[in-house]
Amino acid sequence: MKVLGRLGLDPKRTRSLQTQLSGQLRQLIQAGDLEAGERLPSTRELAHDLQVSRNTIVAAYEMLVGEGYIQPHLRSGFQVCHAAQAFQKLAVSDRIPRERRIEPRQPAAPVPFRPTQPDVRLFSLQIWNRHRTLALKRGTSLLHYQSRFSVGLDELRQNVAAYLRASRGVRCQWQEVAITNGSQQALFLLAHLLLKHGQTVYMEDPGYPGARNAWEQAGAEVVPVPIDEEGLRLPEAQVTKPSLIYVTPSHQFPLGTCMSLARRLNLLQAARTADAWIVEDDYDSEFRYTSPPQPSLQSLDEQRRVIYLGSFSKTLFPTLRLGYVVLPPALVERFAALKSVADDHSPLIDQATLSSFLESGAFYAHLRRCRRHYAERQEHFLQQVSRCGLPLQFPVTGRGMNLAGLLPEGSRDRLWSSRLKAAGLDVPPLSRYAIRPAAPGLLFGLAAFDTRSIQRGVAKMAQVFDMR
Ligand SMILES: Cc1ncc(COP(=O)(O)O)c(C=O)c1O
Structure with missing residues (x-):
């Protein structure tokens, strides 16, 4: 032949x-x-x-x-x-x-200083797999369709509720917790549940593009609201009443600001006046290095207007795709119905594994380990940047996985970002996250990179900045 x-x-x-x-x-x-x-x-x-x-x-x-x-x-x-x-x-x-014909792609590790990446090497797959085996030992029930669990396994919802009450002061019953495929899915579902075409969403500017995409995809008009050192600065008079206000109060994305108590109370009052929902995205509140965490905005809310969301993407690993929403009682059933149309439910084996991981305390031990490393990395990065005399200022430090670095006024941050890209670094410009013209700057993710990679990355940056 x-x-x-x-x-x-x-x-x-x-x-x-x-x-x-x-x-x-x-x-x-x-x-x-x-x-x-x-x-x-x-x-x-x-x-x-x-x-x-x-x-x-x-x-x-x-x-x-x-x-x-x-x-x-x-x-x-x-x-x-x-x-x-x-x-x-x-x-x-x-x-x-x-x-x-296009060659199929392979998943790759992030390069310095790609933002919002946790260090997945700190995560023990061995411990995780032990919990997975334990979960599977309970029999085959996790393998069946389980449509009754569209918002998650009850045991996981209970463990998440306990965690949020203890660590973030969130006021909730476990029945108000819904498990989603990361917080991105929560944003998408909330957009479809709460917004009608043409309604207004107030959004932090600069802000998280994944949220903006969700609001716009649902046909809403996004109104940018500026950020200052106290957080969201709402306009004195609301030209168009918002139906929803999206905020990241404990660690603003991407600038890192923590919203002051006065602004939090002002925001709750403004939402009440406009009869608007507030979506509080508590995206990396777990990482505080030099000061105790501020309780969540949701914990101050007497009216149950705040919808609180978070994710295990940063605390464990992002491809787990498990996040959570704490819903006001009025929304629980409608959210569950929409979630079941979207995907029946999030993967149950991972949910059972996570539940056991939380209950055993392994989650908290992992968080402590990450916090220690991330704090060290942030400090090391700042030392290296100052040693090299780079033209960057970091107004907010001591928390989070990212640092926003401001460039001198008049700099073109997109240009610097593309020069850094050519040197093999992944550092997005702050203007990428902004709707209105913003102070020029760059967003550095530090959590996923050890001190040696940080040192090498900063040395490369120094070469790029010397080319001015
Ligand atoms: C502010 C913010 N919200 C939400 C998300 C989405 O996270 P998840 O992986 O849970 O969908 C991210 C991801 O980087 C984020 O930075």
């Missing part, structure tokens, strides 16, 4: 040998080079010709059997299926020209 001479496997490629082989055989069938009814060489023969193990050939053949391209023939052989002719017609018309 001459065409099989065209097969070639390369162990250096990222795709496995069996995937390479099944792909090449599939292409030969699709192109009609291997015709319906034609017999393929035995697994032993082909393994010998291609100098690979017989298991590789068996796995590739099995894949093609599953896809309906080939079928077992006689005792131990395989032949091309007659039905594969249909694939030939389809494949010819749908074939993608080589130049338009």
